[in-house]
Amino acid sequence: MSEPVLEIRRLSVDYGLGDSAVRAVRDVDLTLHRGEVLGLAGESGSGKSTLAYGLTRLLPPPGVISGGEVVYHPVDGPPVDVLTLSPTQLRAFRWAETSIVFQGAMNSLNPVHKVSTQLMDVIRAHQPGLGRPARLARARELLRLVGISADRLDSYPHQLSGGMRQRVMIGMALALEPQVVIMDEPTTALDVVMQRQILSQLAELRERLGFAVLFITHDLSLLVEFSDRIAIMYGGRIVEQAPAAQLYGAALHPYTDGLLHSFPALRGPRRELTGIPGAPPDLRAMPDGCAFHPRCPRAFAPCDSRLPRLGPPADAPDRAVACWLHPAPEAATR
Amino acid sequence: MSIPTSSVEQVIPEQGAMAQPSVRPSRRRRLRFVSGGKAATGLAVVAGYVLLAVIGPWIAPYDPDARSADLLQPPSAAHWFGTTHLGQDVFSQILVGTRGVMLVGLTAGVVATALSVLVGVTAGYLGGLADDGLSALSNVFLVIPALPLIIIVTSTVAGAGDLVVALVIGLTSWAWGARVLRAQTLSLRRRDYVEAARATGERTWRIIGFEILPNLTAIIASGFVGTVIFAVMSEITLAFIGISSVSSWNWGTILFWAQSQQALAQGAWWWFVPAGLAIALLGTALALINFGIDEFVSPRLRSAGRSRARTADGRTVRMRVGFTPVLAPRPASPAGSGQREEAGR
Amino acid sequence: MTFLLRRLAFYVFTAWAALTINFFIPRMIPGDPVKSLISRFQGQLSTDALHSLYVLFGLDSDDSLWDQYVDYWRQLAHGDLGLSFTAFPSPVSEVIGDALPWTLALVGVTTAVSFLLGTGLGVLAGWRRGSWVDGLLPVTTFLSSVPYFWLGLVAIAVLAGPGSFFPSSGGYEPGLVPALDTIFLGSAVQHSLLPAATILISSMSGWILSMRNMMVTVAAEDYITVAHAKGLPERRVAVSYAARNALLPNVAGFALSLGLIVGGTLLVEIVFSYPGLGFLLFRAVSAKDYPLMQGIFLVITLSVLVANLLADVAYLFLDPRTRKEG
């Protein structure tokens, strides 16, 4: 495995302050390696977007980051904790090192400016030395990269189809050749054909440019095909993390297993579709112990009182799971 | 005469990345706006005015028409707000005048609100040709300057009393509310539970009465309050320029006499200041209610309680869009320390 | 272009509706206003003038309502609004023509300034919530709840005593002859300062508030988050992304609020005896000068329509979505 590019350590994110705070992301540890695609999956409301916005410090009020570190490793130079950057530093860091494609990118483009303006202003902000012709050339190149003809530069967002807008956003995300691209359900709003098309294009671009992707979706089937590793989120925590093939082959966490059984297999043997009974947990009243225990078909003695920690189970050192069925060798309770 | 500042119109459900799912508001939630400070203050003040409207004529120390020998006296213990050129007690005039003001304001508000609900909801729900026609109608009424129209219509109707004034104002000022309601009905109609009700063959009037109207409560209320503000202002204006009958008292009548008897030139500030403040206070209270409703409908507008937060290690950070505050203490870990100035490239 | 054409059609329709309302209003007047006038100006009325008054008031009882309506339009087409009772025998159009420039200058300038200033402050208040501008909000709320004319009264009482720089009434120094020279214009500007300030203070808070609320609403849009994520300078995010979009509903609202603002400014004119349409309307109403009242209503309505059209053109430039697909 290559070196890490982004390390999230014990990150916690709250909505609100003091007593009214709800913790939407709890003690998340997650490492993104250089050039890999890390998939992040989980039910709606499990905190995937909150994690993505939180680590880039883009959460709107009342969101606050209540703890943890987000360490970024530049190609050259010492690592940086994104959470300690001043606004000016943060502004310079954004997009140049990590860019984001947002959930439902339909509204991600400013409706009153041309595509070219929006592609060029980010280049100008980060590379003030570049002249307008150079910026324009770069914008044209970016559109070509995502398969849109250059005459669309003069279009306004409302003149583009949903798929085109999404590609423009992907092109824009690559404008400064960042090391990390975060994608929050970039294709959920599109039809399946368009989805596939954009994803294969993305895979190809990654091969070529070598950026790492944190790919968020609740569609696990997509991740199985598309990502190197997969992390599963439940109730604000990462509950399992493993190389994609291993996770698909044998889910360790009962929740992952449930997720895998909620969609039809695209390849390989047919599985029985069962889904997961029950409803996602209420963030204000999280169950004690393992948050999944009220819904877990295999819950047993320790589950409703002691929190299982995320760690590598004894028999599979390159994956991690938080479940009492697979206690880590040095499993600790908190 | 203030510009309608309700932003309710803009609160068509958004589809942002962090949008909350559309759920039916519960009854409890609907009433919660009263607990907000602004709305509660506004309601309390308006309630005070309503009380005065009821008991004003009984608690007034003097007959507002009665002349006395105290001509043009400044405020004193005997005459709290001073006297007019005829020795009439300004305080009593204000008290007695409250009734007319509130009556016209509320009547006009009711008339205009009823019309706006009728036109707006019908247009929004039916769509098609009916919508086009009704929308055009309300747009026409929106664009035609209301006050000159009201002035001319009232001055044409001989000796317009309170009721006529209220009707004229109500009939000319429903359009804004109708427009907002139409937009909101249109968006409600596409919600799942309304679609479901339609699909199951629920009667139209039942859908409107039980699925749509309850969800429009806040907007209807806000429109009502807005119209009351406008009606009060218009009514006072009419009285001030001497169009509606000057024989019955309202605050505008006081200002009319003050103006026509050169109160300004004689330095009799007490003659026109109390009436103006009474109007301003009522207007502010009504506006506060509307702010409360606005913030209730569109939570983003709430001042969010605190715009600053204290971190664990005692720093103060600002809640700010685009730069999520970090409450965690600055870590002393190897990655964090010493490299803070390192902002990537 | 279709957007503009549609709006244009709508304004034509509205103008027609307003003129039709105008046609019916005098027909509700009880009694015979023209009779009293004729007896007042015995013998001074030409038959032509008499006829035009009859047409205006629908006292030509021989004609059907439809014929009266056609006549009314024919007369309007010639710019004939009848004769003013008060300024007899001047035609209404002439009386209004004298007053119109005053109102246009006063309302035009103050409305533009109030819109720009209010919008600017609203952008600040909405972008930096909790800043000093937020402290302004209660004050402006209070000021916008005060009737325009009352604020004018207070301004006169406080600022315009004898010997003060601010004249308390009129549009220019009484002795001067209206002309386009510096003395006259200077006097006119001096006379318009207080009325303008009154209008400004009363109308600005509305813009501040609505712009602030729009900024707050827009600040939660995805494209603003994207702009932050792109690391753009704060000013660019605030101006080019947030304010630029928040402005759109405010420009649309500008058109709709204009009618209200105009209503308010007419009253300020009354208080300051400013020689514009508002003061004229006041005098017409007091003297029951129906032709003049009607003429003023027509002119005001048409002016508001034109202003609305201008606002629409501005909107067309601001919002690419209304422009034709390219």
Ligand SMILES: Nc1ncnc2c1ncn2[C@@H]1O[C@H](COP(=O)(O)OP(=O)(O)OP(=O)(O)O)[C@@H](O)[C@H]1O
């Ligand atoms: N402004 C807010 N205030 C309070 N709670 C919030 C707020 N925004 C989100 N939440 C809560 O935080 C939790 C995580 O939300 P988040 O949007 O991160 O979920 P998600 O995993 O991205 O879901 P989806 O798949 O639907 O995008 C949810 O339970 C949500 O209710």
Ligand code: SF4
């Ligand atoms: S810890 Fe217990 S409850 Fe939680 S997933 Fe594992 S078995 Fe189920």
Ligand SMILES: [Mg+2]
């Ligand atoms: Mg999400």
